[in-house]
Amino acid sequence: MTAYGIIGTGHMGSMLAEEFIRRGAINREELWVSNRSQEKAQKLARKLGVRAADNLKVAERSDVLFLCVRPVDLKGVIAETSELLTPEKLIVSVAVDFSLRQLESLCRARAARAIPSVASGKGLGVTLLVLGSGASEDDRSLVFRLFGSIGWPVEVAEEQLEVLSDLTSSGPAYISAILREFALEASMRGAGVDKDLAEQLIKKTLIGTAALLEDESFDDLIAMVATRGGITEEGAKVIEALSPEMFRQLFSATSAKHRLVKDRIGNVEE
Numbered sequence: 005m006t007a008y009g010i011i012g013t014g015h016m017g018s019m020l021a022e023e024f025i026r027r028g029a030i031n032r033e034e035l036w037v038s039n040r041s042q043e044k045a046q047k048l049a050r051k052l053g054v055r056a057a058d059n060l061k062v063a064e065r066s067d068v069l070f071l072c073v074r075p076v077d078l079k080g081v082i083a084e085t086s087e088l089l090t091p092e093k094l095i096v097s098v099a100v101d102f103s104l105r106q107l108e109s110l111c112r113a114r115a116a117r118a119i120p121s122v123a124s125g126k127g128l129g130v131t132l133l134v135l136g137s138g139a140s141e142d143d144r145s146l147v148f149r150l151f152g153s154i155g156w157p158v159e160v161a162e163e164q165l166e167v168l169s170d171l172t173s174s175g176p177a178y179i180s181a182i183l184r185e186f187a188l189e190a191s192m193r194g195a196g197v198d199k200d201l202a203e204q205l206i207k208k209t210l211i212g213t214a215a216l217l218e219d220e221s222f223d224d225l226i227a228m229v230a231t232r233g234g235i236t237e238e239g240a241k242v243i244e245a246l247s248p249e250m251f252r253q254l255f256s257a258t259s260a261k262h263r264l265v266k267d268r269i270g271n272v273e274e
């Protein structure tokens with residue numbers, strides 16, 4: 005029996021625990037969880053019927069250990085457990101901006117990085133995967149199986165993680181922020197449209213659009229809606245004109261923050 009551990013039961017750690025159990029990727033008796041505030045881990049453990057313990061015990065018990073703390077807390081967690089993180093174990097870090105090189109230099113375990121998304125909590129998330137030099141083919145199969153149970157795992161080059169995690173793991177927040185502004189503006193056009201109604205309607209429209217995008221390219225879908233000489237093409241032109249600058253600024257801001265976080269954890273890749 006493979007034993008699994010999750011250190012850090014915040015948004016990502018608790019989502020992974022819940023979904024891996026719910027989808028049968030991990031059996032409840034195989035999973036241990038820990039968190040800095042123990043009550044949080046215990047509450048999750050009670051809810052899922054798994055075991056809660058402290059970081060050291062979870063690290064000791066696990067064959068596969070998910071590290072689900074913030075990048076700034078990760079070094080401390082590895083330092084605390086490093087004696088137990090032997091080459092027989094696989095660590096899987098979900099932390100954006102904490103490199104494989106650093107994971108591998110801080111302990112002797114085999115290492116992988118997996119960057120999921122909140123959409124994985126609906127079984128529909130992209131998970132970006134990078135396997136370390138010591139990871140085996142069995143490790144690759146295992147992470148593909150686990151993250152395949154909650155969406156679409158895709159192996160990428162580590163240097164692509166920054167921009168791709170902006171796209172896929174921050175993506176749900178950015179899409180929501182854009183649509184929130186769209187709905188807000190609709191509610192302010194003087195037609196008496198309630199803001200909450202506008203939000204509900206654009207959310208339903210997003211769900212329908214996502215279903216269409218299973219089969220259609222963005223260009224084809226736009227062409228389906230934008231009747232020649234009609235209304236939509238006027239709005240689409242505005243988006244095409246204004247959004248490149250917004251996204252340039254977005255990537256510029258996130259890139260500066262990635263660098264700051266890497267600097268803070270002593271992890272800058274040149």
Ligand SMILES: NC(=O)C1=CN([C@@H]2O[C@H](COP(=O)(O)OP(=O)(O)OC[C@H]3O[C@@H](n4cnc5c(N)ncnc54)[C@H](O)[C@@H]3O)[C@@H](O)[C@H]2O)C=CC1
Pocket residue numbers: 011012013014015016017038039040041044059072073074075077080081098099100119120121122173174
């Ligand atoms: N939230 C998201 O959508 C995504 C987050 N990530 C990554 O997941 C990681 C966690 O992010 P969130 O879950 O959003 O943060 P969070 O703040 O919700 O969860 C972090 C958890 O770690 C616990 N923690 C902190 N120090 C600890 C320690 N020394 N020992 C045990 N537990 C400790 C905290 O108490 C908290 O429960 C980050 O590294 C982030 O980069 C990756 C992809 C998406």
Ligand SMILES: O=C(O)[C@@H]1CCC=N1
Pocket residue numbers: 100169173174
């Ligand atoms: O905002 C963050 O730092 C984390 C990583 C990607 C999504 N949430």
